[in-house]
Amino acid sequence: MGPEASAATPPFPMPAGSAPILEVSEVAVGYGGVRAVDGVSLGISPGEVLGVIGPNGAGKSSLLGAIGGQVRASRGRVQLGDRDVTRMMPHQRARLGLMRTFQTTSEFSRMTVFENLVTSAEGNSGASLAAVVLHPHRTAVREREVAERAWSVLERFEMTHTADLYGRELSGGQRRLVEIMRCLMREPRVLLLDEPMVGVAPHLTGKLIDDLRGVAREGLGILIVEHALEVVHRLCDRVVVMAFGKVIAAGAFEEVVKDPQVQSAYLS
Amino acid sequence: MSGQLIASIADGVVLAAILAVAAMGFTLQFSLTNVLNLSFGSVMTVGAFVAYLIAVVHLTPWLGIALGGVAGAVTTVVLGRGVLRLYARRRTQLFEMMMVTLGLSLIIDYTVQAISHNNIYGYSVLQGSALEMGPIRVTPVQVGIVILALVVLLATWGALKFTRMGKALRATAVEPGLARACGIPTGRVVLVTWVASGFLCGLAGVVFVISTQSVDYTTGEGFLPLVIAAAILGGVGNLWGAVGASLVMGIVTEVVAGLGQGGYSTVAGFAILVVVLLLRPGAVFGGSEDRQLVL
Amino acid sequence: MSAWSFYIGTLLIYFAVDALSAISLNLQFGYAGVVNFGYIVFQAAGAYAAAVVVLGKSAGPGSFQQYVFGAHLPFPLDLVVATLAGALLSLAVGLFSLRRMRRDYQAAMLLIVSLIALQVVSADVPLFNGANGLTGVGWPLGQIFGLSAPASPWVYAAWAVGITIVVYVGVVWLSRSPWGRSLRAMRDHEDAASAMGLNITALRLQVFVIGGAIAGLSGGLLVEYIGAWSPGAWGYAETFVVFTAIFVGGVGNYKGVLLGTLLVPIIFLELPRFLPSIGYPGLTDSLQWVAIGLAWMLCLLFRPRGIIPERRARARRLAATVLEPSPIKEGA
Numbered sequence: 001m002g003p004e005a006s007a008a009t010p011p012f013p014m015p016a017g018s019a020p021i022l023e024v025s026e027v028a029v030g031y032g033g034v035r036a037v038d039g040v041s042l043g044i045s046p047g048e049v050l051g052v053i054g055p056n057g058a059g060k061s062s063l064l065g066a067i068g069g070q071v072r073a074s075r076g077r078v079q080l081g082d083r084d085v086t087r088m089m090p091h092q093r094a095r096l097g098l099m100r101t102f103q104t105t106s107e108f109s110r111m112t113v114f115e116n117l118v119t120s121a122e123g124n125s126g127a128s129l130a131a132v133v134l135h136p137h138r139t140a141v142r143e144r145e146v147a148e149r150a151w152s153v154l155e156r157f158e159m160t161h162t163a164d165l166y167g168r169e170l171s172g173g174q175r176r177l178v179e180i181m182r183c184l185m186r187e188p189r190v191l192l193l194d195e196p197m198v199g200v201a202p203h204l205t206g207k208l209i210d211d212l213r214g215v216a217r218e219g220l221g222i223l224i225v226e227h228a229l230e231v232v233h234r235l236c237d238r239v240v241v242m243a244f245g246k247v248i249a250a251g252a253f254e255e256v257v258k259d260p261q262v263q264s265a266y267l268s
Numbered sequence: 269m270s271g272q273l274i275a276s277i278a279d280g281v282v283l284a285a286i287l288a289v290a291a292m293g294f295t296l297q298f299s300l301t302n303v304l305n306l307s308f309g310s311v312m313t314v315g316a317f318v319a320y321l322i323a324v325v326h327l328t329p330w331l332g333i334a335l336g337g338v339a340g341a342v343t344t345v346v347l348g349r350g351v352l353r354l355y356a357r358r359r360t361q362l363f364e365m366m367m368v369t370l371g372l373s374l375i376i377d378y379t380v381q382a383i384s385h386n387n388i389y390g391y392s393v394l395q396g397s398a399l400e401m402g403p404i405r406v407t408p409v410q411v412g413i414v415i416l417a418l419v420v421l422l423a424t425w426g427a428l429k430f431t432r433m434g435k436a437l438r439a440t441a442v443e444p445g446l447a448r449a450c451g452i453p454t455g456r457v458v459l460v461t462w463v464a465s466g467f468l469c470g471l472a473g474v475v476f477v478i479s480t481q482s483v484d485y486t487t488g489e490g491f492l493p494l495v496i497a498a499a500i501l502g503g504v505g506n507l508w509g510a511v512g513a514s515l516v517m518g519i520v521t522e523v524v525a526g527l528g529q530g531g532y533s534t535v536a537g538f539a540i541l542v543v544v545l546l547l548r549p550g551a552v553f554g555g556s557e558d559r560q561l562v563l
Numbered sequence: 564m565s566a567w568s569f570y571i572g573t574l575l576i577y578f579a580v581d582a583l584s585a586i587s588l589n590l591q592f593g594y595a596g597v598v599n600f601g602y603i604v605f606q607a608a609g610a611y612a613a614a615v616v617v618l619g620k621s622a623g624p625g626s627f628q629q630y631v632f633g634a635h636l637p638f639p640l641d642l643v644v645a646t647l648a649g650a651l652l653s654l655a656v657g658l659f660s661l662r663r664m665r666r667d668y669q670a671a672m673l674l675i676v677s678l679i680a681l682q683v684v685s686a687d688v689p690l691f692n693g694a695n696g697l698t699g700v701g702w703p704l705g706q707i708f709g710l711s712a713p714a715s716p717w718v719y720a721a722w723a724v725g726i727t728i729v730v731y732v733g734v735v736w737l738s739r740s741p742w743g744r745s746l747r748a749m750r751d752h753e754d755a756a757s758a759m760g761l762n763i764t765a766l767r768l769q770v771f772v773i774g775g776a777i778a779g780l781s782g783g784l785l786v787e788y789i790g791a792w793s794p795g796a797w798g799y800a801e802t803f804v805v806f807t808a809i810f811v812g813g814v815g816n817y818k819g820v821l822l823g824t825l826l827v828p829i830i831f832l833e834l835p836r837f838l839p840s841i842g843y844p845g846l847t848d849s850l851q852w853v854a855i856g857l858a859w860m861l862c863l864l865f866r867p868r869g870i871i872p873e874r875r876a877r878a879r880r881l882a883a884t885v886l887e888p889s890p891i892k893e894g895a
Contacts, residue, residue, distance in 0.1 A: 531686025
C-alpha cells in the first residue's frame with residue numbers, strides 16, 4: 001500500500017492520486033516452459049474501469065486467472081484493498097469482494113436464473129452445511145434477504161422475465177448478463193470481466209456499457225478484458241495493452257492506440 | 269533377509285516387464301485419444317482367454333501369444349472405431365467417454381464370465397525348470413517375459429521416433445487441430461494407435477496369465493489399477509516414463525508381497541501414485557479439462 | 564409363513580437397502596456431480612463393521628471364521644458403528660481422491676479403490692475371513708424382542724423401510740436447502756461456483772462423507788438381515804446397478820430414483836428367477852450383468868432425463884413466503 005508500493009516497476013499503470021482497490025505487482029504465470037504472463041503490474045482505483053487489450057495469446061485471460069485465483073501465479077503479488085490475496089483460494093477472494101466472469105460463459109446451466117443469483121449472494125447460507133443444519137431459522141431469514149436482493153438485481157437489469165429460465169435456456173447475451181448480475185449479488189469491490197460483450201446482441205451493447213458505467217460509479221473497480229476496441233473506448237477510463245505476457249503500453253485509450261509499439265503488436 | 273529382498277526385486281522386475289507392456293499400450297492410447305479407457309483390463313482378459321483356448325486345442329503357445337495380441341487389437345479397434353465413435357458423434361464429453369468405457373468393461377467382463385462358466389482355468393505353458401542364481405530363482409519364461417518387454421519397448425520407441433506414422437502420432441497427441449490442418453490423416457493415426465495399443469494390451473494379458481498360470485474373467489480387472497497407476501505416474505504419453513513407473517511399481521509390489529503381505533501388494537503400488545499425487549499434484553496431473561477428444 | 568410371504572418381505576428389505584444406496588449416490592452424483600465409482604466399498608465397510616461388532620469375539624486363526632476386533636455391541640451401537648465406518652472411510656478416501664484434478668482421474672481413482680479393496684479383503688484372511696467372508700451375523704434389535712431376522716422378514720422390512728424413510732426425508736430436506744443449491748452450482752460449473760465464493764473442496768468432501776455414512780448404514784442393515792457378507796457381495800459392478808437405477812428413474816429427482824430402484828435392482832434383477840432357467844447355473848446372473856452394462860451404455864448414448872426428471876425450482880416457490888406478492892406475479 002501507499003505511494004512506495006504503487007511505484008513498482010513499470011510505474012505507468014498506476015493512476016495518480018487515489019488509493020488502489022486492486023493492486024497487481026510483478027505477477028507471472030507459467031505453463032510448463034511457457035511464460036503466459038511475465039511480470040505484469042497494474043492497479044485499479046474505486047470507480048475506475050480499466051481495460052486490458054492485446055492480441056490473442058497475450059496472456060490477458062491468464063492474468064485474470066491469476067487475479068481471480070483460478071491460475072497459480074508463480075511470482076508476484078495480488079492485493080485487494082489492504083489484503084494480500086496472492087495465496088488465497090478463489091472462494092476466499094470472492095468472499096473478500098473480488099468477483100469475476102469467464103470467457104466462456106459460466107452460468108449454472110441446470111439452475112434457474114434466480115437460483116444462479118441467489119447462489120452467489122453474500123450471506124448465502126448454502127455455503128455452509130453447519131449453518132443450514134444448526135441454524136434453520138437464521139438460514140430462512142438469510143434466504144429472504146438474499147431473495148429480495150436477487151429480485152432487485154433482476155429488476156435493475158430488466159431481467160425479471162427470465163427468473164424461472166434455466167441457464168442453458170438463455171441467449172448468449174443473457175448468459176453474460178447473468179454472470180454480471182451474479183457478481184453484483186455480493187457487493188463486490190472489484191469486478192473482473194473476461195470478454196463480457198461476446199455474444200451480446202449489438203443493439204444491447206450500448207445498454208450494457210451504460211449499466212457497467214453505472215456499476216462503476218457506485219465505487220467499485222472494474223477490470224475488463226475485451227477485444228472490441230470501440231467498447232473499450234466507450235467504457236474504459238484507462239487502457240493497458242499486453243503482448244507476449246508483458247504490459248507494453250498504458251494510458252488513455254486515444255494515446256495508447258497511437259503508440260507505434262502497440263500498433264506493431266497488433267499487426268504482427 | 270537380504271537374499272529374500274533380492275529375490276523379491278527379481279520378481280518385481282518380471283512383474284514390471286508385464287506391467288510395462290500394458291502401461292505402454294495404455295499411455296499411447298490415452299495420450300492420443302484422451303479417453304481414460306477403463307475397458308483396458310477387460311481387453312487384457314480377452315487376449316488371455318484367446319491364448320488359453322489356443323492351449324486347449326494343443327497348438328503352440330507361441331501362436332497363443334501372437335493371437336492373444338491380435339485379439340486385443342481387434343477388440344480395441346472394434347470398441348474404438350465402432351462404439352466410441354458412435355458416442356463421439358453424439359457429442360459425448362471426455363468424462364462421459366470414460367463412463368462409456370466402463371460400461372464396455374462390464375459387458376466384456378460378464379460376457380467372458382458367461383462363456384467361461386465363471387471358472388478359473390489353469391494355464392501352464394512354456395514353464396521350464398527354474399534357474400538358480402544365489403537367492404534369485406527364475407524360470408526361463410520369466411527371462412523371456414523381460415526380454416519380450418525390452419523388445420516391445422525398443423520397437424515402440426523406434427516406431428514413434430523414426431517412422432512417419434510415429435511422428436504423426438506424436439504431433440496429433442500434442443495438437444490434434446494443428447496436425448489435422450497440416451494434412452496429417454488423424455483418422456488413420458487413431459486407427460493405428462488403436463491397433464498398436466490393443467495389441468500391446470492383449471499381449472500383456474497373455475504374458476500376465478503365463479506368469480500367474482491361471483485365467484478367469486477378473487484377470488484383467490485385477491491388473492488394471494497397476495496399469496493406470498503406472499501410466500499416470502510415468503506421465504501420460506511418456507513411453508520411458510511408463511516403463512520407469514512400471515519398474516518402480518513392479519518392484520514395490522513384489523517386495524511388499526515378499527514380506528508376506530500378498531493382499532497388500534497392489535495397494536503398495538497404488539500408494540506410490542497417491543503419495544506422488546499428494547506431494548506434487550501438478551507434476552502428474554498437469555493437463556486440464558480442456559483436452560480434446562480425438563477419435 | 565409361506566415362501567411367498569418370505570420372498571416378498573425379503574424383496575422389500577432389498578428395496579430399502581438399494582433405495583438407501585440410490586439416495587446416497589443421487590446426492591453425490593445427481594446433486595453434487597461427484598462420481599463415486601467406488602460406492603459399494605463404503606457399503607461393504609458398513610457391513611463388515613456391523614458384522615464384527617455383532618459377531619462377538621473372534622475365535623482366532625484355525626476356527627471356521629476369523630476377523631479383527633470382534634465385540635457384542637447392543638443396538639443401536641451396531642448401526643452407529645456401521646454408519647461411522649462408511650463415513651470415516653469416505654473421509655479417508657475423499658481426502659486423497661477428491662483433490663482438484665481432472666474429473667475422469669477422480670472417478671478412475673475411486674474405481675481403483677474399489678478394485679483394490681476387494682483384492683485386499685479377499686487376500687487378507689485375518690481381516691474379515693478373506694474370500695469366504697463372515698457368516699452368522701445376528702440382529703441386535705430383534706434379539707431384544709426375541710426376534711430373528713430371517714424368521715420375521717416383515718418385521719425387519721418395516722424396520723428397514725422406516726430407516727429408509729427417515730434418511731429419505733433428511734436427504735431431500737438437505738438437497739432442497741441452500742446447501743443443496745450450492746451442490747448443484749458446483750455440479751454445473753465448478754470454477755464459477757468457487758469464483759462465487761463456494762468452497763468446492765469442503766462441499767465435495769461433505770457430500771462424499773454424508774453419502775458414505777448412508778452407504779455404511781445400508782451395509783449394516785443388509786448384513787444384519789442376510790447374516791453373511793463376503794467379497795462376492797461387493798464386486799465393482801454392484802455400484803453400476805445403482806447408477807443405472809438413477810439414470811432410469813431420473814438423475815436429480817429422489818422420487819425418480821426410488822422408482823428406478825424398484826425397476827432395476829428389484830424387478831429387473833429379481834424377475835428372471837421366475838423364468839425357466841437357461842444353461843448352467845449362474846448363466847442368468849452373468850447375462851443380467853451384461854444387460855446392466857448395456858442399459859448403462861444406452862443411458863449414456865441417449866442421455867434420457869429419466870422417468871421423473873429433475874424439477875425446476877421456480878422463483879415463485881422459492882420466494883413464495885419471502886417477497887411481497889407483487890413483484891413475483893409480475894415476473895412469473
